[in-house]
Amino acid sequence: MKNKLKIGIIGLGTVGCGVVKVLSRFDDIEIVSAAVKNLTKKRDVEVQTITNNPMDIVTNPEIDVVVEVAGGCEILEALKVAVQNKKHIVTANKELLARHGAELFDLARENQVAILYEAAVAGGIPIILPIKTSLAANKFSFVAGILNGTTNYILTKMEQENLSYEDCLAKAQKLGYAETDPTGDVEGFDAMYKIAILANIVFGKRIDVNKIYREGITHITSNDIKLADELGYKIKLIAQASELESGELDIRVHPMLISKENTISDVNNATNAVMLKGFPVDKVLFVGPGAGEFPTASSVVGDILSIKSEFDKTGEILPMTTCHHSVYANQIEIEKTQNCYYLSIVAGNNLGTIGKIGSACAEFGINLSSIIQKGINEDNKASIIVITEKSSEADMNKMVEKLENENDIKVINKIRVMQ
Ligand SMILES: NC(=O)c1ccc[n+]([C@@H]2O[C@H](COP(=O)([O-])OP(=O)(O)OC[C@H]3O[C@@H](n4cnc5c(N)ncnc54)[C@H](OP(=O)(O)O)[C@@H]3O)[C@@H](O)[C@H]2O)c1
Numbered sequence: 482m483k484n485k486l487k488i489g490i491i492g493l494g495t496v497g498c499g500v501v502k503v504l505s506r507f508d509d510i511e512i513v514s515a516a517v518k519n520l521t522k523k524r525d526v527e528v529q530t531i532t533n534n535p536m537d538i539v540t541n542p543e544i545d546v547v548v549e550v551a552g553g554c555e556i557l558e559a560l561k562v563a564v565q566n567k568k569h570i571v572t573a574n575k576e577l578l579a580r581h582g583a584e585l586f587d588l589a590r591e592n593q594v595a596i597l598y599e600a601a602v603a604g605g606i607p608i609i610l611p612i613k614t615s616l617a618a619n620k621f622s623f624v625a626g627i628l629n630g631t632t633n634y635i636l637t638k639m640e641q642e643n644l645s646y647e648d649c650l651a652k653a654q655k656l657g658y659a660e661t662d663p664t665g666d667v668e669g670f671d672a673m674y675k676i677a678i679l680a681n682i683v684f685g686k687r688i689d690v691n692k693i694y695r696e697g698i699t700h701i702t703s704n705d706i707k708l709a710d711e712l713g714y715k716i717k718l719i720a721q722a723s724e725l726e727s728g729e730l731d732i733r734v735h736p737m738l739i740s741k742e743n744t745i746s747d748v749n750n751a752t753n754a755v756m757l758k759g760f761p762v763d764k765v766l767f768v769g770p771g772a773g774e775f776p777t778a779s780s781v782v783g784d785i786l787s788i789k790s791e792f793d794k795t796g797e798i799l800p801m802t803t804c805h806h807s808v809y810a811n812q813i814e815i816e817k818t819q820n821c822y823y824l825s826i827v828a829g830n831n832l833g834t835i836g837k838i839g840s841a842c843a844e845f846g847i848n849l850s851s852i853i854q855k856g857i858n859e860d861n862k863a864s865i866i867v868i869t870e871k872s873s874e875a876d877m878n879k880m881v882e883k884l885e886n887e888n889d890i891k892v893i894n895k896i897r898v899m900q
Pocket residue numbers: 491492493494495496497516517518519520522533534535549550551552553555556573574575576600601604771772773774777
């Protein structure tokens with residue numbers, strides 16, 4: 482056994498600096514070198530050697546483990562070279578794994594190296610290793626989560642302070658919870674990458690990230706949040722994957738109304754949560770910090786220590802954590818899914834409007850759970866809220882189209898309701 486495990490880090494940003502700080506507590510791990518983009522940038526950590534070329538790290542014969550905390554997909558080629566050079570990988574890069582995981586894991590298997598990624602899905606919440614080890618006895622039917630801290634923060638502030646989406650986004654940007662370009666978070670891309678990774682390990686199949694239905698939170702209004710609250714719900718951005726009886730997978734990311742009786746509705750601000758349902762364990766819920774310098778470093782350093790514990794072993798290391806599946810899942814389109822819906826409708830203050838909504842629902846076989854008229858506003862329009870029982874997305878879309886063709890009826894928002 483070597484005395485020290487030698488590490489090379491690609492990226493010294495939020496997570497990379499956290500990793501360097503946490504690793505300073507471990508005498509038996511040495512950071513040999515780090516790669517960054519901008520060599521002149523001031524950083525609050527020091528590393529022996531810094532380069533602006535990731536290839537220097539992945540080809541350095543002294544380095545045993547490459548820690549990739551740079552982000553994005555342009556780092557793929559460097560990581561492939563690292564694997565070919567028999568270096569183990571620890572990464573926090575959800576986008577890279579969701580888009581190119583299959584290729585990278587195949588290469589890792591060929592080269593008998595480990596790729597660990599505990600930080601990629603829920604930051605500081607341990608979820609990958611528990612699914613692969615402690616929960617290995619289970620057949621899972623469902624996984625869902627609040628996997629994006631930025632959107633959860635925005636929705637929480639909209640609810641608690643009765644502010645608009647735009648005001649809460651500005652607040653999140655000021656506090657560093659949202660980036661200047663927030664698209665990746667608010668349009669659901671970040672949560673989509675994470676649910677792709679989770680579905681992959683929970684259902685043991687490869688996932689095509691391009692087939693995941695994705696909808697962000699930019700269309701959610703403070704009025705929706707207020708009305709949902711009055712009906713006993715909160716609105717959260719949910720990423721979920723379930724296995725149907727046919728064996729197909731239903732994987733999507735979109736906002737949902739969640740009953741206040743469901744524990745996940747209490748997961749607020751930037752906190753993340755992952756729910757799993759499987760046999761024999763039944764339902765389990767993991768809650769904690771989904772991002773941030775130290776929570777994320779906790780997961781990255783945990784992975785480094787796992788590799789260290791088996792380092793120098795001959796053959797496959799950490800066999801329970803290795804990705805062995807190669808078959809792609811059969812993923813269904815959103816039109817084929819079954820959901821309950823919340824509809825927020827604005828209509829002229831005319832006789833028979835509620836009747837028209839009722840008959841449009843009946844025409845497409847959609848049962849109403851409740852329909853409430855919220856009075857008449859200043860411009861003589863009625864605000865109507867509908868909650869439906871389960872129906873197909875395709876039928877719901879046809880029904881909404883029919884209502885939109887009625888004079889003076891406008892469907893402002895359609896949000897799915899968690900069962
Ligand atoms: N932030 C979190 O809380 C969090 C949580 C979970 C997972 N993650 C994931 O962790 C990764 C890093 O996130 P972060 O927030 O630490 O990002 P960040 O603060 O933007 O830092 C990225 C670092 O990577 C360096 N870098 C970028 N491209 C590079 C390249 N081609 N070659 C060399 N260095 C490069 C940057 O160099 P410069 O400093 O010179 O620009 C910077 O030091 C991402 O995959 C992210 O999704 C982050």
